[in-house]
Amino acid sequence: MAASALSKAFSIGSLQLKNRIVMAPMCQYSVDAKDGVPNEWHYVHYVSRAVGGTGLIIAEMTDVEPDGRISDYDLGLWSDEHVPAFRRIADEVHQYGAKFGIQIAHAGRKAEDAPVPVGPSDIPAGGRYKKPRPLTTQEVREMVGKFRDAARRAIEAGVDMIELHGAHGYLIHQFHSPAINNRSDEYGQDLARFGTEVIQAVKSVMPAGMPLFLRISAIEYMEGGYDLAHSLEIAKRYRDAGVDVFHVSSGGEGPPAGERKPGNYPGYQVPFARAYKETLGVPVIAVGMLEDPALAEATVANGDADLVAVARGMLRDPYWALNALRATGAQTAPQKQYERAY
Numbered sequence: 001m002a003a004s005a006l007s008k009a010f011s012i013g014s015l016q017l018k019n020r021i022v023m024a025p026m027c028q029y030s031v032d033a034k035d036g037v038p039n040e041w042h043y044v045h046y047v048s049r050a051v052g053g054t055g056l057i058i059a060e061m062t063d064v065e066p067d068g069r070i071s072d073y074d075l076g077l078w079s080d081e082h083v084p085a086f087r088r089i090a091d092e093v094h095q096y097g098a099k100f101g102i103q104i105a106h107a108g109r110k111a112e113d114a115p116v117p118v119g120p121s122d123i124p125a126g127g128r129y130k131k132p133r134p135l136t137t138q139e140v141r142e143m144v145g146k147f148r149d150a151a152r153r154a155i156e157a158g159v160d161m162i163e164l165h166g167a168h169g170y171l172i173h174q175f176h177s178p179a180i181n182n183r184s185d186e187y188g189q190d191l192a193r194f195g196t197e198v199i200q201a202v203k204s205v206m207p208a209g210m211p212l213f214l215r216i217s218a219i220e221y222m223e224g225g226y227d228l229a230h231s232l233e234i235a236k237r238y239r240d241a242g243v244d245v246f247h248v249s250s251g252g253e254g255p256p257a258g259e260r261k262p263g264n265y266p267g268y269q270v271p272f273a274r275a276y277k278e279t280l281g282v283p284v285i286a287v288g289m290l291e292d293p294a295l296a297e298a299t300v301a302n303g304d305a306d307l308v309a310v311a312r313g314m315l316r317d318p319y320w321a322l323n324a325l326r327a328t329g330a331q332t333a334p335q336k337q338y339e340r341a342y
Contacts, residue, residue, distance in 0.1 A: 005301035006293075006308070007330035010055070012244055012283055015161050015207035017307075018097055019055040019330075020300050021321045023104040024247075024287055024309035025163070025215075027060045029073040036066065036076025046089050048177025049314055050098035051335055055324035056307070057085070057093055058163055059102045060155075061170075064146040067114035068106035068171070077104065077150040077191040086157035091292075094158075096335065101161040101216065102154045104147060104202070108132070109170030109180075120181040120188070121176050126255045137185045140194060143171075148201035155206065162202060163213035166195055166238070173217055176234045177253060179224045192237040194287040202316040211244035214283070218272035220261050222254035228272065231277050239280050247285040247309065263288075266295050273305040285309050291316075293324035 010017045018179035023046075030041045038059075046057055062075040069076065076082055086102065093100040109119035109132035118139070119132035135143065166172035170278060174180045177185060187194050191279055203212055216235060220226050250269055251262050263269070269288035277284045288304035290296045291313025299308050314320045324331045326342070334342055 002326060004297055004328035004330040006297050006328055007325050010306060013211045014207070015099060015211050017055040017099055019053070019321065019325065021055045021296075021307040021324065022285055022307050023049050023054045023314050024311040025058045025060045025165075026311050026315065027070060027074055029071055031073045031075060034072040034213055036063070036069070036074070036078065037082055037112035038075060038089060039051055042075070043089055043092070044098070046186040047092045047096070048318040049321070050093040050096040050317035052317075053325060053332065054098050055321070056101065056161070057098070057174065059071050059089070060103045061107075061165055062102050062150070064104065064106050064143070064150040067111055067117070068108070069114075070107045070110060070112055072113045076080045077102070077153045080153060081334070083153050083201065086154070090158040094210075099160040099161055101159050101213070102157070103163040103165050104150045104154065106143065106147075106171040118185055119171065120194075120289075123180055123182070125169060134183070134215070137187065140187050144194070144197045144201050146182065147198045148205055152205045153203040155210075161211050161213055162206065163215060163247060164198060164202065164341070165215050167215040167217040167247075167249045169217075169254060172198060178226060179220070179222065180228070180253065187197045192234050195234070196237050196241040199238055199241040199243055209305070212242055213245040213247055214238055214243045215249060217249040218248050218276065219260055219267070220248045220253045221251045221256035221258055221260050223257040225253065225258050225260065228275060232275065235276065235280055237319060239282055242284070243338050245283045246280065247307075248276050248305075249287050263311075264293055266290065267299065270299055270304050273299075274303075277305065283307070288313065291320065293327040296324060297328040306325045
C-alpha cells in the first residue's frame with residue numbers, strides 16, 4: 001500500500017519531522033506552586049505523545065512574565081530556573097523520534113489571575129474579564145525584550161522550533177486587531193509593528209536554520225472583528241520579518257457577536273490554512289477538529305496544508321498519531337514494547 005500523506009517526512013531549515021502530525025499547544029493549568037515550572041504531569045503528558053508517534057510536539061502556551069499567564073497555574077519562561085525542567089522533557093521526547101517546541105506568549109488583557117492585566121488598550125476582553133491597563137510605549141519595547149529572553153531560554157532547553165502565539169486574543173493578536181488596539185503611538189499607527197518587532201527579536205537569538213512558527217487567528221468573530229484580508233496583510237509583514245510557518249486558527253479575541261460565526265464541524269478552519277498557503281507561499285499548519293484520520297489525511301494530500309495539528313483528539317488518545325497513520329495505510333513502527341499489540 002502506498003504511503004499515506006500523513007506519514008511523509010517534512011523538513012524546513014534544520015527541522016526534520018518523521019511525519020506531518022503536530023500536537024497542538026493545549027494549556028494544562030497544572031503547575032504546582034504557581035512558579036511556571038513544568039512538573040511530572042507535563043513530563044508524562046508530552047512524552048506519552050512522543051511514544052504515541054507524533055512528529056512534532058508543541059508545548060502549551062508558555063509565558064514571558066508571571067502576569068502574562070492566563071492563570072497562575074500556567075507555564076513560564078521568564079527565568080533561567082525554568083530551563084532544566086523543559087530540557088528534561090525535550091530530551092525524553094527526542095528519545096522517541098519526535099521533535100519538541102515551545103509556544104511563547106503573553107495573555108495580555110486575557111490574563112485572568114493578574115491583579116491588573118495589561119494590553120495595547122483599556123478595552124476588556126468581555127464581561128468576565130478585568131479592565132486592562134494600556135502598556136506605555138516604553139513597556140511595549142520592554143515586552144519585546146521579554147519575548148526575546150524567553151526564546152533564548154527555550155533554545156537552552158533544547159527545542160527544535162519556537163512558536164509565537166499571535167492568535168486567540170492574546171497579546172500579539174491584540175496589537176494587530178483594529179478593534180482592540182486603539183493606541184495613538186507607533187504601535188497603534190502600525191498594527192503589525194509589535195508583532196514584527198517580537199519576531200525580529202526572537203529570530204535574533206535563534207540558531208540559523210531553526211524555523212519560527214506563528215499561530216494566528218485568520219478571522220475574528222466579535223462585533224467589528226477583522227476579516228481574512230486583514231490577517232493576510234498582517235501575516236505578510238510577519239513572514240517578511242522572519243516567520244517560516246503559519247499555524248492557522250481563528251477567533252478567540254472576544255465574545256462572538258459579529259456576522260461571522262465560528263464553525264463547529266470538522267475541518268472548518270482548513271480553508272483559512274489553504275488561503276495562507278496560497279497567498280504567502282510558506283508552509284502552514286491546519287488545526288481545528290481534524291481528529292478523523294481520513295480528514296487529516298485529505299487535508300495534507302489535497303495540499304490544503306503541509307502539517308495538521310490535533311488538540312482534543314490527542315487529549316483523548318495519546319497514541320492518536322500511531323493509530324491515525326495505521327488507519328490511513330501507513331507502515332508504522334510502534335515502540336518495541338508495544339509491537340505485539342499490532
